[in-house]
Amino acid sequence: MALLQISNMDKSFGGLTAVLDFNFFLNNNELVGLIGPNGAGKTTVFNLITGVYKPDQGEICFNGQNIAGYHPYTICARGIARTFQNIRLFKDLTVMDNVKIAFHKDVTYSFLSAILRTPQYFEGEKQIEEKTLEFLKIFQLEGKKDELARNLPYGEQRRLEIARAMATNPTLLILDEPAAGMNPQETQQLMELIQWIRDEFNLAILLIEHDMSLVMGVCERIYVLDYGQVIAEGKPEEIRNNKKVIEAYLGEEVE
Numbered sequence: 001m002a003l004l005q006i007s008n009m010d011k012s013f014g015g016l017t018a019v020l021d022f023n024f025f026l027n028n029n030e031l032v033g034l035i036g037p038n039g040a041g042k043t044t045v046f047n048l049i050t051g052v053y054k055p056d057q058g059e060i061c062f063n064g065q066n067i068a069g070y071h072p073y074t075i076c077a078r079g080i081a082r083t084f085q086n087i088r089l090f091k092d093l094t095v096m097d098n099v100k101i102a103f104h105k106d107v108t109y110s111f112l113s114a115i116l117r118t119p120q121y122f123e124g125e126k127q128i129e130e131k132t133l134e135f136l137k138i139f140q141l142e143g144k145k146d147e148l149a150r151n152l153p154y155g156e157q158r159r160l161e162i163a164r165a166m167a168t169n170p171t172l173l174i175l176d177e178p179a180a181g182m183n184p185q186e187t188q189q190l191m192e193l194i195q196w197i198r199d200e201f202n203l204a205i206l207l208i209e210h211d212m213s214l215v216m217g218v219c220e221r222i223y224v225l226d227y228g229q230v231i232a233e234g235k236p237e238e239i240r241n242n243k244k245v246i247e248a249y250l251g252e253e254v255e
Contacts, residue, residue, distance in 0.1 A: 001064060003028045003204050004049070004172060009058030009068075011048055018044040019228045022058070026172070031198050031205045033219035037248055041228040042208045043085065046176055050082050051075045062172070077105060081170035083161045085177040085208075091150035095160055098149050099135055102167035103128045132167070139163040155186040159193065166197065172204045173197065179211045191217050216240065224248065
């Protein structure tokens with residue numbers, strides 16, 4: 001059974017169809033890309049999977065359960081984490097606090113314990129701090145733990161956003177254009193980081209990206225979306241030579 005199986009999913013906004021009859025699957029520990037021209041509906045698909053939007057019809061089955069229409073926090077608790085095209089950090093909080101927030105979904109102390117500052121509260125906070133420091137070390141951010149997120153270089157802000165997503169302990173990580181705004185060196189480092197995360201944490205990754213060198217370099221399979229519909233699916237080499245894909249990107253018929 002696929003980890004994520006999407007069947008016949010549609011989404012329209014007023015009279016505009018954003019996604020039409022979308023079918024997709026992703027297996028455990030698989031790294032899959034979703035590409036397409038601007039306005040093809042890629043981010044809409046991500047928003048449907050993560051509960052930002054509710055599909056007009058169709059099923060989104062994660063671990064065998066239809067999660068279509070669930071709230072984002074419920075979907076996160078079930079094991080799906082995401083990053084955003086435009087980095088969404090708590091920029092006026094420290095690097096450490098940005099990651100600690102993600103761990104608080106699993107706190108063992110009660111709301112009353114937090115108010116009264118009981119021993120259970122302090123023990124729970126100590127455990128979260130220890131976990132946070134471990135994650136910052138893994139993502140090479142421990143030296144910046146007391147800096148405000150807004151003061152990090154762009155590439156490190158991306159890494160912090162991914163670290164925060166990983167702190168929710170997902171089985172599926174969704175990355176929305178993680179290489180946006182990066183230079184070639186940063187993109188290469190990101191490619192290595194994505195592959196390392198998949199292997200180290202044994203999870204599946206779904207990736208939207210415009211940088212074709214990144215997509216072709218890390219993805220095992222690729223779906224191509226155009227005007228809200230899948231026009232191709234296959235391995236990177238198959239997608240690279242697909243006439244429909246070339247036509248969608250170049251805007252002209254290929255001989």
